[in-house]
Amino acid sequence: MSADCFQAGMVFFFTSFLSLFIAFFIILLGLYTFVAAPDLLVTEVWHYIMGNISPICQGFVIISLLAMAMSTADAYLNSCSVMFSNDIVSSIMDKKSISYDRQLRLAKATALFIGIITIILSFYCSDLFCLVQLRFDCFIPIVTAPFILAVLGFRGGTRPALVGMATGVLTILAWNKWIEPATAMNGAFIAMVANGLAMMVTHYVTPKKNKEICMLQCILFANH
Incomplete structure (x- = not known):
């Protein structure tokens, strides 16, 4: 719905800024709960918050x-x-x-x-946190990297997008199987980065048409 890539980028920028602003207050609420009840179990945090307001x-x-x-x-x-x-x-x-x-x-x-x-x-699945984590694992490794690259002006073909999405899926599956059990860290961001890198590498390494587009972009950049 944006007029051009610049306007879409500005919308994405302000949305990210407001999301960080909201996340800041969520973190403050968590810190306040931790200070007030440091021995509280994770499953009882929400009940504690709702019971004390x-x-x-x-x-x-x-x-x-x-x-x-x-x-x-x-x-x-x-x-x-x-x-x-x-x-x-x-x-x-x-x-x-x-x-x-x-x-x-x-x-x-x-x-x-x-x-x-x-x-x-x-x-x-009755655990809300597991549902949110499942959403992150399904959405961020596949969709976020192509969306950000498109907003920033990256124009790749079908093959780079499919290669990047497949890389994101394989990365999050491997992370959840071998790395997350040992580190207890979610790998959605790592899979998103792998998706973006795979897209760019495939785009600039693929011969013929993609290389001609890259040369044209270099020429236009040099002229500017």
Whole structure:
């Protein structure tokens, strides 16, 4: 929806800044809880916070959580269903042969299917932290690096994107199997970096068209 890459980059910058600002207050809340009750178990932190604030604040917290969950859920369901019905299916089939009514029905079916799968997953895994970690492991190693590179002006082809995504998936799987049990550290960021590096290496090493594009970029950069 941005006018150009510069505007998209500015939106990404301000969003990141506001996210850091919110994360700062979350860290302050965690530090305050640790100082007030240093011997508190991890599973009891949320109950301690909710039990030591006023009923009005408890109501605001519950309303905020419900609003945040519902707004995020319907936004993701809408985006996913539109991407599948309009982008993925249209790229496989002839776009003119798919009417808008069929795309709308396909989007509704996709939203219903993904919503049911999400509900089953939420009942299967009752730990919110595990669900958040699963989201990080599925989203950050695959999507974040291509998105950041696109915002910064990197223009690669299909092959670099697929190689980068595959590298991110393999990196997070290997990290969760061998490294995370020993270090207790999440490897989503490392997998994201591996994804970006694999994309750039594949883009600049691939012969023919990609090399011609690289030479043209070098010429334009030298002229500027």
